[in-house]
Amino acid sequence: MAWNTTLSNLLRAPLRRLIAAWVELRLIEPLPERLALDPECPTLYVLPHPALSDTLLLETLCARHDLPSPSQCMRFGDLDLRASVPLPTTSRRFGQRSLFTPPFTRLIEYLATHPDEDIQLVPVSVFWGRAPGKRFGLWKLLAADSWQLTGHVRRALSVIVNGKNVELHFGAPLHLKALLDDRPSEVTNRKVARLLRVHFRRARTRVLGPDLSHRRTLIDGVVGSPAVRQAIVEVADAEGLSRARIEKRAWRYGREIASDMSYPVLRFMDSLLEWLWNRLYDGVEVRGLESVKALAGEHTLVYVPCHRSHIDYLLLSYVLYRDGLMPPHIAAGHNLDMPLVGSLLRHGGAFFMRRSFKDNRLYGAVFNEYLHRLLSRGHPLEYFIEGGRSRSGRMLSPRPGMLSMSLRSHARLFADATGHARGMVFVPVYIGYEKVLESATYLRELKGYKKRKESPLGLIRVLGQLRQPFGRVAVNIGEPLHLDAFLDHHTPQWRRQCDLSRPPWLNHAVPLLGIELARRINDAAALNAINLVALVLLTTPHRAIETRVLIRQLALLVALQRRLPGGRHTSFPDGKPEEWVTQAASLGFIERRDQALGELVLADAAQASLLGWYRNNVLHLFALAGLTAFAFRNNTRLRLEELLDLLAPSWPVLCQELFISTPRSLESSLRDMLEALVEQGLLEYRGDAWKRPNGQLEANEQLQLLGGLVQPTLERGFLLLTTLLRQPSGSLSREDLIEQSRQLAERLALLSGLEAPEFFDARLFTGLIDSLHQEGWLWLEQDRVHYGQALEQGARKASALFDPALRQRLLQISTPQPAQASSSAR
Template identity: 65%
Template sequence: MAFFLSRLTPRRALLAPFHALLGRLFVAWGDVRLVEPDPESLGLDARLPVLYVLPRPALSDALLLASLARRHGLPSASGHRRVGALRLSACLALPTLRRRLWRRVSPPQAPFFDLLTQRQAHPEHEVQLVPVSVFWGRAPGKRFGFWNMLAADSWQLTGRLRRALSVMVNARNVEVHFGAPLRLGEVLGDRDPAITNRKTARLLRVHFRRVRTRVLGPDLSHRRTLIEGVATSPEVRRVIDELAVSERVSPARLQARARRYGREIASNMLYPVLRFMDGLLRRLWNRLYDGVEVRGLDDLKPLAEDHTLVYVPCHRSHIDYLLLSYVLYHEGLMPPHIAAGRNLDMPLVGPLLRRCGAFFMRRSFRDNPLYAAVFNEYLHRLLSRGHPLEYFIEGGRSRSGRLLPARPGMLAMSLRSYLRSAKGNGPQRLAFVPVYIGYERIIENASYQRELRGGRKRKETPLSLLRVIGQLRQPFGRVAVNIGAPLILSDYLDREAGDWRNNIGDSRPAWLTPLIPQLGEELSRRINAAAALNPVNLVALVLLATPHHALEASLLERQLALLVTLQRRCPGGDHASLPGGEPTAWIKKVETLGMIERRSHPLGDMLLAAPSQAGLLAWYRNNVLHLFALAGLTAFAFRHRSRHTLSELEAMLAPSWPILARELVIAPPASLRAALAEMLDLLVEQGLLCCDGGSWWRPDTPVEAGEHLRLLGQLMQPTLERGYLLIALLLEAGSGRLAREELANLSCQLAERLAVLSGLDAPEFFDTRVFVSLVESLEVQGWLWQVNGKLVFDERLPAAARLSAELFDPALRHRMQLITRRCDSESVGR
């Protein structure tokens, strides 16, 4: 049947009964996997006739479209339409040029001339043209030998035999993409119908090309050809010539080394492997998770048609690699090429990942200029040709659950490639796409806790997969994939580096080095702004705010509802998402996942986390703690002082807020005073505070309101304590006494001591990297600066510390001061 479908075209199918029989057989054989957008959202005018337009003549596409239109209640795509005096096929196709060896063939004309002529003479005969793209499977545009004949749509024009085999092989893996309806009157105006005929065909071809780029990605060259082009590129040859002189090695030997590096790095995306992984991962997700929720992808799809996309997801689990590619593939977007660490290029796993689009990089290649040149050239060729890319700007997986500071390496290479590719052709259209991936439970739970407590990171091996397979029977909840606000690189450079267009072609302008950390911070903030609240991290936020990690079930439910209300009314992230359902169901879900325990009691059930469970919950709490930074800080201010005016509150929190915002990677509001006023009004509305117009105070009754306010303020206490410890240690030592690393290490030791004395079993509380980031934040805000390698401050820091100290319990301040003095005296003694 498929052979006849490929041989016939609508013009040659003269027998309607035979046509109908083929259609019924085709409907029974085929299956549409994805229809986009929803046909009901096309906005067709029921009063006007509809003609469907295909990018090329193909009876298989026409029959599929006819059955799809009947199924979704769209205007019929079979038979003919009467439009005024014209009788036209309901499904048109743009003509394709058929070459003949014995004569030249003039380009065929688009089929809209008669319609346009009639529309110009009779404006009432308007027509809606609906472009339709049909993809029989999806290939990334490479040659795969025999599979190239069998498998899927690609950028190559297909012959009739290959088209027939494609219909047979991919009949149950079909995607249909509808375009926005186009009215002839919108393009005709007062123009000549012959000119408008060509313009209409050109507009439709541009649309079809953009959809094809979005779905298939740009056309790929053969991997061997790509590696050869990288190894012989001018940039790599220049490095080879320099090394040949400095290291006294023959250029031919260095050229062979460059090719070896290219083979070590380059991906080898294969369509059969993508199809295999699609089926495998679908079964894995069904076994592992209760579902994968995707948000924000619809807004991204139009951008994918004319921009090179660089996905920058947060990195919480090894599952991230597979999950994002799977989601993009299923949503009709081309899976990206993924930058993966060389540690994953191990037997069995490495070749599979490479064929799914992964390219491998060494952790550091600063001392290997030839490897750096090959990697930079490979990355440049991917970006300049429009291939979607994915890399993790954090550099590695987060063991604490926090978003790690952005590493500059890949961002710097991407920006240099952007400036280089813009030379001569104008700026390339490139967009960074922040992605937040949130888990209710991750596979690496145990290993993260072991490493946070000082355990050595285990090397990934194929045998480690066997341990993962043993966990497949355990529940892991749901996964959220949230797309943040894309960052259009040209627009960002216009704002932050106004004269950047004068440096096009220069891969290392003066403004580039200071801009890269700013870009990393901006992308990190956009990732966090798309965070997903789920039952596990909500319960973790509340339960870990209690001294013994235990709470009455009724109070826990009400506090969960409060957190969701605060996020809904004053969102901590512009693209953050909330869970569905009710607090009772959320608690039940966390119990099912084994993250908390319930104890029955005659006066009411209690929920608690054992020490091992509390350590795990801290990771999930840190995923979303930033969403409640302002709410927690405002509530904490009322913990030891019952009344504040807005001015007093602003003066007390202003020194801490920029540092807190930078540590938690959030965008500070334009006005802290306005944000505080809005938050205070919301807390009054929820009954947690009282207001008499000029000041706000903590109510004595009901007691429950005070408990809710205390739990909310407790969210920020560990973060604020870390900052107070570091500043107290710095002030005790004095200006110009400690270096940056020395201050961070001493603060870490002090925090660990305080955690033991206070019974706080939380390794992430004294994570050295957090203190290093805190010192950097103080330098960025101008509180500290370095002189001869030592940290120096002026009288502003002690004044700000005195204001911030009012937030803390006097007993706690006294204990921290004692520990600080003892720690400082011991360090001086050494």
């Protein structure tokens, strides 16, 4: 063996220089300066298996970043040790099994006799190419990293082929002294090795994901599963067809659904998307990904982003891949499975689902089984709980389909694993754009035009916009939701009933889960230049404001959010209000016009309609501030008890409609908000009450603009309640109430000169009825809307928020005209 060691030492220096010249690290996680090594403690780097290329790369990296050298020789008593070692692993040489044993035992014995000394172990994982263990052609099979340990030839090919796409991941330093106990050193040695193996396994799962089966093998397993076989039998009997024919149909469904994730395509899309983002956007800012990295590898992750653009599909996968996490399998609408585009998305991890398959027993069985197999293997998933893109910019009501299937799969796994299923964690993601590609499309659809079907030609039209500026994008990770803990809290009986095909607790848990995830997404909202300008400008009567007033109000909104954040993970834009106005103008959302008495900021009808979409992205963050300010429009002085009584009926409904995380106490939240408004000079506290400051026109103007944030929402609620209460309980159907309320809102918009189609969007009234229903203000019987005295009393209190002139105007609009009345009589 001496000649082998000598030869290795002779080759080491030129090979290290070759590695340094050829290899490029695309990611170092964490950055070396954040590794938090103890400079007084000797460092021993631990690799998952013997690999000279990994060791030489580590030596090069440590030299560049002034880290302790892995090649140095450390002396502990009579023990000489190189500062990097591999973990124990077995190999075969000339038919004999040999075992590489790291010198932990002698180190442990040394530390036991030297209690004042310590050694820090630093796990190091190197990934050459990040292929997730699937057949991608002979060359990639030989050269790419995977779950299998590589031989010398394959490792050399991997260095050559993937030298420009290498990742190195450091683990947190592990102090060997902290692991010592009274047990023999051999036992402690095995314990240390086991801890390190667990770390390396989780690191590989986090970066590479679980091992991928071949697509055909996966579909074979789906079609051959008991659930799908049972569905084949039932459908064949029901339709009077042979089982072989129905089995072919099931196979066709499997091919229609299943993704075909391909590592070369992931590499290609990573390069393509990096070019696309640099072309489209001024930057992609990611916040909160550390919490995901801490969970990946140990839990099954389900990413649930808000859905504002088709770009969402690509953006999150790009961000995860760039930051060293395995991209998820993505549930995409069947409408995207079009020529060229569908194949690319499928190879990028998309699996396709029809919009509805409630009446297709076989398709539902195949899709459920496919989803279950992805989850059972621990593959990360991504789907949009809203179902489709939000045309209004608001968070849409969660759809139950995918959530229900995920919960059923988790219960099934829990039952099969007798209570030891892999934990499932939902990861809320907020994606905020300064400008979306579909702005013009959304405006067209809000005006009543039919949605265009997706097509390659439509994609070409979108690509024609690449020369336009689109600002920045924010990807904010919300508070992860551990499913087991959520179910234990809301449906504690779930563990005892998880072996049922459709557990009885499912109908209760799914809506609660959807609402909680929607709230967590909104809690991570990103404020940016566009939505902040939209919040202010759209509260003005004619969509025009003095620049100095706009800047002052922008500063107020950000100050209130910093003082009392509307979400636990809200992010703020860089720069100053003056720069935000400039950014909004550069993206074409506003016009800046010089005038003799000072510059004005204006928005025409089309710009105002577009700005409404961006305002709605973050309106929920300012709901309590706006509602509090609105209460002082019609009241110059209010005590806390009076204000609480005034807002109590409206606040829960507002929370339901805008998916706001309800505070534990409205009273304490109101008190904090009043104190914040006093700090900003918008209110004064005198005696036992708060009041508008006398003679301070500027402060009163700011308070007026702040209250205008919730005025459209309150007006819609007023119109709906007026429409409902004019008729006896049970007189109107749900659809009639929605349509009559929508017509009144459209009339109000036209009479007010308000060019905002989203103001009278029927879906907003649908959501409002759902919110009132959930809060118990009304109920449905045989599709008729019923209410009681509680709603009448609540409506009277809520109407007191409006000043007499506005209340009279709304009543006039909602009063049936004589022509309408006679028409109704006929």
